[in-house]
Amino acid sequence: MSASTAAPARKRWPSSPRRSPPATAASPSPPRRAAWPRTLTYWLENVALHHLRENTHTRYTTCINRYLIPGLGKKKLTKLTAKDVRTWLNQLRTTCQCGARGIDAGRDEPRCCAVGSCCHKLLSPLTLTYIHSVLKSALEHAVREEEIPRNVARNVRTGTPRPRRFEPLTADEARQFLTAARGHRLHALFELALHTGLRKGELLGLRWEDLDLDRGTAAVRRTLQRTSTGGLTTLPTKTRASEHRIALPARCLQSLKHHHEEQQRDRHTAGTEWQHNGYVFTTPQGRPIDPTNLTRTFTTLLCKAGLRRIRFHDLRHSTATLLLEQGVELVVIKELLGHAHIGVTATVYAHVRLRLQRDAIDSLGRALDHP
Known part of the structure; x- marks a missing residue:
């Protein structure tokens, strides 16, 4: 029962098979003027996949598919500005998610935006900060790949959210x-x-x-x-x-x-x-x-x-x-x-x-x- 002193080699996602990128994903580097969704997909499946834990990668993927692509997907990467990012984040901050994500419309009995009675289910400051951090990480890679000259998301401030409350035992x-x-x-x-x-x-x-x-x-x-x-x-x-x-x-x-x-x-x-x-x-x-x-x-x-x-x-x-x-x-x-x-x-x-x-x-x- 004595502890061995040699620490095991660190590796990512051990004992689970590495996922192969979907057939639709483009493995080669995207063109210099690539559309924003394609750049995000490339980053997720060829860069982030090898540097993140599996559960973290899953959360990044959900964040990108749920918020970044629908909100900024029509923008060209080279045309994206700090004003675009700030406007998008402000919209996220004030938009009911029941309507924006079609949650209410998919219910058997709609009770919110679909019937004109909004519940104002808004994203928390912590969630907004997380979305912003994923965007910054994706753009940082684009800067390293020399697709864009600077990371415009770094010029946008989302504020410091209050730390998560916890209730310790006495x-x-x-x-x-x-x-x-x-x-x-x-x-x-x-x-x-x-x-x-x-x-x-x-x-x-x-x-x-x-x-x-x-x-x-x-x-x-x-x-x-x-x-x-x-x-x-x-x-x-x-x-x-x-x-x-x-x-x-x-x-x-x-x-x-x-x-x-x-x-x-x-x-x-x-x-x-x-x-x-x-x-x-x-x-x-x-x-x-x-x-x-x-x-x-x-x-x-x-x-x-x-x-x-x-x-x-x-x-x-x-x-x-x-x-x-x-x-x-x-x-x-x-x-x-x-x-x-x-x-x-x-x-x-x-x-x-x-x-x-x-x-x-x-x-x-x-x-x-x-x-």
């Missing part, structure tokens, strides 16, 4: 949750999640060879995700910084040792149906756990504990928030979470730090008022 709620999970076959996973802040895919991608229970460490080397072509697939961690080694608290070490014993009993019970793959957390038959199934289990345990419904990822936020409240330095939390830059940690948990600063200042004020 210390009392975390204790309630762990109590409800006690006795569950995945109790060690939830305890590890709350004590280390590992992501869902990182937890499910852990193998016994990554753990050194004698030294009390774990090496985070991969993530387990479901992709459209490969099913459950092992991928490199989200970033290079995410591939790191963490210390395990004594409580987690005890839970993991108990979990290993339980897994051995499952293996004996399953007999020839057991699928040995070395994963720490598996189904009773030894198969990898689907992330969606883990989310269902998590939601059930929240209900059992009488807690409000939160996302699984909020366990990660709970870890960081509780550590900050205990006075742990930001740089230590950054290393534990595997953030590439401390600025990411500082930005995500800025509101927590501000609250702690306010508490500290109030404490100082009380001390000065009442010696």
Whole structure:
């Protein structure tokens, strides 16, 4: 059960067959005055395909087919201006998507734009920022290919969207949750999640060879995700910084040792149906756990504990928030979470730090008022 020190070679979309571009896609480089849709298709299928994770590539493709081509498809690449981009983004920002994408017209009983009663289902600022970033990436490639002299999308400002809100567990709620999970076959996973802040895919991608229970460490080397072509697939961690080694608290070490014993009993019970793959957390038959199934289990345990419904990822936020409240330095939390830059940690948990600063200042004020 000792961790090996050699990290596996990083690669993109492992263990899944590489998709062949559709027959209609033009593999050669597009002509200098190519139409905008053809340029986007070329970039997706000949450039982005080899540099993005499969799920990210799928999101890029959806974004381009749903927004960029319908909105800017009639423009020639060389004629595209910053004003065109700004006008298009402003239109997206104020247009009901039920009507623009034909959602309402496709319903059995139209209830929005198709019947003259708009629900004003608008895109969120985060979605608009994402669309803008995909456009900038596509145009940046066109600049490198010398199809256009500059990236006009960089001259357009979309504003800084508010960070996604999260609802971390309080210390009392975390204790309630762990109590409800006690006795569950995945109790060690939830305890590890709350004590280390590992992501869902990182937890499910852990193998016994990554753990050194004698030294009390774990090496985070991969993530387990479901992709459209490969099913459950092992991928490199989200970033290079995410591939790191963490210390395990004594409580987690005890839970993991108990979990290993339980897994051995499952293996004996399953007999020839057991699928040995070395994963720490598996189904009773030894198969990898689907992330969606883990989310269902998590939601059930929240209900059992009488807690409000939160996302699984909020366990990660709970870890960081509780550590900050205990006075742990930001740089230590950054290393534990595997953030590439401390600025990411500082930005995500800025509101927590501000609250702690306010508490500290109030404490100082009380001390000065009442010696």
